[in-house]
Amino acid sequence: MTDSTSQSANVVVEHLRAWNPKAVAEVIQFRGETTVVVPRELLRGAAERCRQDAALQFNLLSDATCVDRFPIEPRFELNYHLVSIPRRDRVRLRVRLSGNDPVVDSLIPVWPGANWLEREVFDLFGIHFTGHTDLRRILLPEDWEGHPLRRDYPVEGFRDVPSTGALFRKSAP
Numbered sequence: 738m739t740d741s742t743s744q745s746a747n748v749v750v751e752h753l754r755a756w757n758p759k760a761v762a763e764v765i766q767f768r769g770e771t772t773v774v775v776p777r778e779l780l781r782g783a784a785e786r787c788r789q790d791a792a793l794q795f796n797l798l799s800d801a802t803c804v805d806r807f808p809i810e811p812r813f814e815l816n817y818h819l820v821s822i823p824r825r826d827r828v829r830l831r832v833r834l835s836g837n838d839p840v841v842d843s844l845i846p847v848w849p850g851a852n853w854l855e856r857e858v859f860d861l862f863g864i865h866f867t868g869h870t871d872l873r874r875i876l877l878p879e880d881w882e883g884h885p886l887r888r889d890y891p892v893e894g895f896r897d898v899p900s901t902g903a904l905f906r907k908s909a910p
Contacts, residue, residue: 749773749828752793756786765831772816772829780832781842787819787830788847795819795828798844801854803862807888812836815864817844817851834864843869861886 750773753760760783763774775783787795797820804814811833819828832841843866844851855866856875863884866872874881883890 749787749793749826752790753783753786756790757782760786770827770829772831774831774833777832777834777841780830781844781847783830784817784819784844784847787828794821794823795826796822798848798850798854801844801851801858803858803864803886805862805886805888807836810835813839813862813864815841815858839863840865840867842867843872845870860884863887 749771750761750764753773753775757779760775760779761773762776765772765774773783787793798817799820800816800818802816802818804816806812806814813834813836815832815834817830819830820826821828834841839862841864843855845855845866845868852869852871853875855864855869856872858864859866859869859872860874860876861884873879877885
């Protein structure tokens with residue numbers, strides 16, 4: 738007996754490999770969820786294939802998230818959660834990025850809704866998206882230092898402790 742989730746995952750993997758044999762670096766099956774690890778340089782092409790291929794029809798980008806694996810390299814794992822509404826199927830595209838060069842192509846040309854999701858990842862993790870039309874902070878002020886969801890970000894943030902000056906000096910009786 739075969740699991741329908743693994744069958745649909747096989748369809749996605751087969752179509753991506755038929756498009757480009759190097760498009761699938763790894764396939765991870767865990768608790769009924771399928772993750773396809775894609776090389777950074779093939780992300781946009783793989784996403785376009787997932788959206789436009791009549792056999793796949795992943796017409797909804799439901800989320801984009803990031804994981805910081807510091808101090809492990811590649812440091813970042815960028816995850817795009819795709820849904821095929823007509824096929825009632827889900828898949829996750831994952832890209833691993835080095836901490837020294839956290840840059841990847843934007844998926845706005847494929848799913849315009851990626852705009853806000855990529856801005857959030859940029860703001861909180863510092864991942865840069867090549868070709869993004871409006872890459873700027875979305876949650877934090879423009880003058881905020883650093884990216885607070887990075888594992889090496891100081892718990893108290895990058896800020897100076899204000900001087901209390903003469904407030905707490907003991908005065909002579």
